[in-house]
Amino acid sequence: xxxxxxxxxxxxxxxxxxxxxxxxxxxxxxxxxxxxxxxxxxxxxxxxxxxxxxxxxxxxxxxxxxxxxxxxxxxxxxxxxxxxxxxxxxxxxxxxxxxxxxxxxxxxxxx
Amino acid sequence: xxxxxxxxxxxxxxxxxxxxxxxxxxxxxxxxxxxxxxxxxxxxxxxxxxxxxxxxxxxxxxxxxxxxxxxxxxxxxxxxxxxxxxxxxxxxxxxxxxxxxxxxxxxxxxx
Numbered sequence: 001x002x003x004x005x006x007x008x009x010x011x012x013x014x015x016x017x018x019x020x021x022x023x024x025x026x027x028x029x030x031x032x033x034x035x036x037x038x039x040x041x042x043x044x045x046x047x048x049x050x051x052x053x054x055x056x057x058x059x060x061x062x063x064x065x066x067x068x069x070x071x072x073x074x075x076x077x078x079x080x081x082x083x084x085x086x087x088x089x090x091x092x093x094x095x096x097x098x099x100x101x102x103x104x105x106x107x108x109x110x111x
Numbered sequence: 112x113x114x115x116x117x118x119x120x121x122x123x124x125x126x127x128x129x130x131x132x133x134x135x136x137x138x139x140x141x142x143x144x145x146x147x148x149x150x151x152x153x154x155x156x157x158x159x160x161x162x163x164x165x166x167x168x169x170x171x172x173x174x175x176x177x178x179x180x181x182x183x184x185x186x187x188x189x190x191x192x193x194x195x196x197x198x199x200x201x202x203x204x205x206x207x208x209x210x211x212x213x214x215x216x217x218x219x220x221x222x
Contacts, residue, residue: 034210043115043201046210089154095208098144098169103153 002026004092006102013080014110020076021105023090027071031095035064035075038104039086047075049093080109114138117202117214124221130189132217134202140212142205143185145169145177147198148216154201160185161207192221 005024013019025033032051038044048057053068061078077084087106091099118133136143145157146169156169158177166177174196178186185204189196197220203211 031208036211043213043215044211045213049210091211093208098156098159099211101154103151 002092002094002100004090004100004102006088006090006105008105009103010106010108012108012110015081017080017109018076018078019080019107020074021088021107023073023075023102025071025073025090025092025100027069029094030068030071030092032093033066033068033073034091034093034099035073036089036091037086038089044089047088075105077107080107082109082111085109115202115204115212115214117200117217119217120215122217122219124189124192124219126193126221128189128192128221130192130219130221132187132189132200132202132219134185134187134204134214135183136185136204136212137183138204138212139182140204140206141182142207143179144203144205144211145175145185145187146201146203147171148201149198157187157200189219192219194221197221 007022035047036044048064050066055066063076066073087104089104091101115136124130144159146154160166160179163182176188200217202214205211
């Protein structure tokens with residue numbers, strides 16, 4: 001069974017702090033790595049889809065990096081705001097089977 | 112913008128009832144998926160479909176079936192609801208090798 005691990009499981013930060021969390025995935029049969037943000041009472045929304053080793057993507061204060069050789073991705077949030085509070089999910093994409101999701105990192109930003 | 116609509120936000124059913132969860136997407140996506148989300152377990156794949164009348168078992172298909180008679184609609188059926196099927200159910204759709212678009216979820220309680 002394919003294993004996608006996210007750490008930490010949950011995180012509390014103060015408004016204005018920068019933070020990061022990790023997604024580990026198998027380095028074989030890699031096609032893409034997805035990041036999703038899931039806010040309470042809403043549906044998960046795609047943040048990034050990353051395919052190339054060394055990829056770095058950015059969306060406002062959120063960015064992500066990808067290392068396919070060692071099988072990890074980092075998600076960074078710069079200057080966290082209360083509206084960043086959400087569960088962040090990563091998902092491994094082998095290209096020919098459904099996505100395999102990690103259990104998520106629940107971020108709470110305290111004003 | 113892609114819209115994935117799940118027919119009910121909240122449902123309460125009795126043990127043994129047959130339950131239908133409906134999902135409709137409006138962007139002509141080939142792929143559709145049903146997940147359930149439980150605390151500490153993340154998103155787990157129940158069934159998926161890559162085409163009309165096609166269905167494949169996911170990681171936890173037991174106690175469920177699905178129907179895809181039309182491209183835009185993917186129904187999840189609980190043949191005889193049990194209390195361990197109390198959960199949040201999420202439907203998603205996508206084009207091949209593209210990010211998932213999720214519905215808002217159905218919180219099902221089986222009493």
